[in-house]
Amino acid sequence: MVMRVAVPVLPCRDVQAARSYFTDVLGFDTIFTWETPPSYAAVIRDTAEFHLYAESSVGPARVVVVVDDVDSCHDELRARGADIVEPLADRPYGMRDFNVRTPDGHLLIFSQPLTEYG
Numbered sequence: 525m526v527m528r529v530a531v532p533v534l535p536c537r538d539v540q541a542a543r544s545y546f547t548d549v550l551g552f553d554t555i556f557t558w559e560t561p562p563s564y565a566a567v568i569r570d571t572a573e574f575h576l577y578a579e580s581s582v583g584p585a586r587v588v589v590v591v592d593d594v595d596s597c598h599d600e601l602r603a604r605g606a607d608i609v610e611p612l613a614d615r616p617y618g619m620r621d622f623n624v625r626t627p628d629g630h631l632l633i634f635s636q637p638l639t640e641y642g
Contacts, residue, residue, distance in 0.1 A: 529571070532587045535579035536628045539565050542576045545627055549604050584629040594620050594636035601634070614638060 536542035539562040546552040546567040555566035555573070563578040572589050591597045598612045601624060609631070610623035621635035 529573070531573045531575055532585065533575040533577060534585055534587075534626075534628065534630050535582045536576045537578075537580065537582055538627075539563060539576050539578050542626065542628060543567060546574065546576070549606050550601060550624070550632075551604065582628045584631060586631045586633065588621075588633045588635050590635055590637075592636065594622070594634055597634050598622050 534542070539557070543554060543557065543562065543565045547554055550569070552567035552569040552572075552574070555568050558564040565576045567574050567576070574587075594612065598608070602608055607625045608622055609625045610621075610633075612620070612622040614620045618638050619635045620638055621633050624632045624634065626632065
């Protein structure tokens with residue numbers, strides 16, 4: 525058995541607004557939406573996939589998104605208007621990362637190892 529990927533499923537007060545943030549600001553593409561207005565949606569960028577579902581009570585999640593060039597990712601998302609709440613920096617835990625907050629309060633940590641895994 526091989527586990528291939530884990531897909532975070534994030535609660536959202538407004539799925540359409542959340543989907544728009546992921547597509548318009550973070551550069552994701554929509555895989556699908558379900559119902560009108562949407563109560564569930566899926567977005568993808570490269571191999572990073574998120575599912576979004578309608579929930580009136582939203583508690584924030586933290587998700588690490590490992591990228592291969594965190595500096596260019598930071599520059600792109602800043603230019604697109606992402607809500608960067610923790611600046612890009614080398615961290616003592618061996619990662620270079622920055623944090624983006626979604627409109628629902630979820631924290632997306634875009635991260636790159638300072639050295640190769642191994």
